[in-house]
Amino acid sequence: MEFINYEQEGFVGIITINRPKALNALNSEVLKELEATIDGINLETTRAIVLTGAGSKSFVAGADIAEMSTLTKAEGEAFGERGNRVFRKIETLPIPVIAAVNGFALGGGCEIAMSCDIRLCADTALFGQPEVGLGITPGFGGTQRLARLVPVGKAKEMIYGAINIKADEAYRIGLVNAVYPLEELLPAAKKLAAKIAKNAPIAVRACKEAINKGLDEKMDDAIVVEEKLFGSCFQTEDQVEGMKAFLEKRKVDGFKNR
Ligand code: CAA
Numbered sequence: 107m108e109f110i111n112y113e114q115e116g117f118v119g120i121i122t123i124n125r126p127k128a129l130n131a132l133n134s135e136v137l138k139e140l141e142a143t144i145d146g147i148n149l150e151t152t153r154a155i156v157l158t159g160a161g162s163k164s165f166v167a168g169a170d171i172a173e174m175s176t177l178t179k180a181e182g183e184a185f186g187e188r189g190n191r192v193f194r195k196i197e198t199l200p201i202p203v204i205a206a207v208n209g210f211a212l213g214g215g216c217e218i219a220m221s222c223d224i225r226l227c228a229d230t231a232l233f234g235q236p237e238v239g240l241g242i243t244p245g246f247g248g249t250q251r252l253a254r255l256v257p258v259g260k261a262k263e264m265i266y267g268a269i270n271i272k273a274d275e276a277y278r279i280g281l282v283n284a285v286y287p288l289e290e291l292l293p294a295a296k297k298l299a300a301k302i303a304k305n306a307p308i309a310v311r312a313c314k315e316a317i318n319k320g321l322d323e324k325m326d327d328a329i330v331v332e333e334k335l336f337g338s339c340f341q342t343e344d345q346v347e348g349m350k351a352f353l354e355k356r357k358v359d360g361f362k363n364r
Contacts, residue, residue, distance in 0.1 A: 110139040117153040117303035124160035129167035132214045141192045153303035156295045158206040168213030189246035193221040200311045206295035207231045220251035226295050227273050228288040234270030306344040307363040
């Protein structure tokens with residue numbers, strides 16, 4: 107692949123968007139490779155993903171403005187559909203995805219970070235949805251996910267005003283979980299991913315599904331989503347061993363994903 111690097115470190119997969127010429131902006135080719143990478147993740151051997159951008163300046167500087175500049179209405183809609191499909195695959199990937207935001211996260215860059223389960227960022231990161239300054243709306247889910255992740259008035263201020271925010275503000279409003287010096291960001295993201303990967307994989311996946319599906323439901327229905335997933339964990343080898351180990355006052359010797 108030209109624009110996406112994939113590495114495996116133990117149970118953790120690391121996806122790096124690598125298009126330095128355009129600050130890792132997402133054109134059709136990058137989206138295609140990203141989708142193929144996500145589709146190709148081995149869910150038997152991978153328990154968490156870290157998603158980052160190559161270089162020290164940019165995570166993703168948005169969708170590719172040069173490519174978008176001549177699109178018709180129908181082509182614009184199709185481009186949005188394509189990005190949304192890929193980002194929804196990230197959001198609904200059975201295993202957790204951590205965004206390590208190493209710089210600019212603008213437009214499609216902010217949107218891809220918001221499709222991840224957890225965002226960590228460098229103190230140099232910049233977040234925003236500057237699309238209205240280009241004559242368009244956010245197109246890869248920004249109006250929907252930002253308004254769900256931060257107070258809706260803040261999302262509206264950022265989107266209507268094309269106001270970018272720095273790392274400390276992103277932390278203050280809960281858009282990111284933590285801020286690190288750039289050189290500590292990737293190690294921190296990998297460490298968190300490895301911590302997640304140490305837990306019972308079937309249970310972690312069930313938690314992701316329960317949280318994501320439950321958030322779309324009313325509470326009476328949402329707790330049923332959890333009940334079913336809670337039940338599904340019983341009689342797995344990992345549940346039997348996890349509880350046995352606790353009762354025998356010893357540590358589990360590696361969950362098996364069974
Ligand atoms: N699309 C295409 N090319 C881009 C790009 C983008 N989103 N962002 C940066 N680039 C390119 C620049 O055109 C430039 O290319 P050349 O060297 O060939 O001229 C190269 O990357 C380096 O960029 P700059 O020289 O501009 O770097 P800078 O440090 O001066 O500025 C920046 C950095 C503030 C991020 C600036 O590049 C910028 O404002 N980029 C655009 C950000 C943006 O508006 N993103 C939203 C896009 S719309 C979108 O994403 C819609 C959607 O929701 C689907």
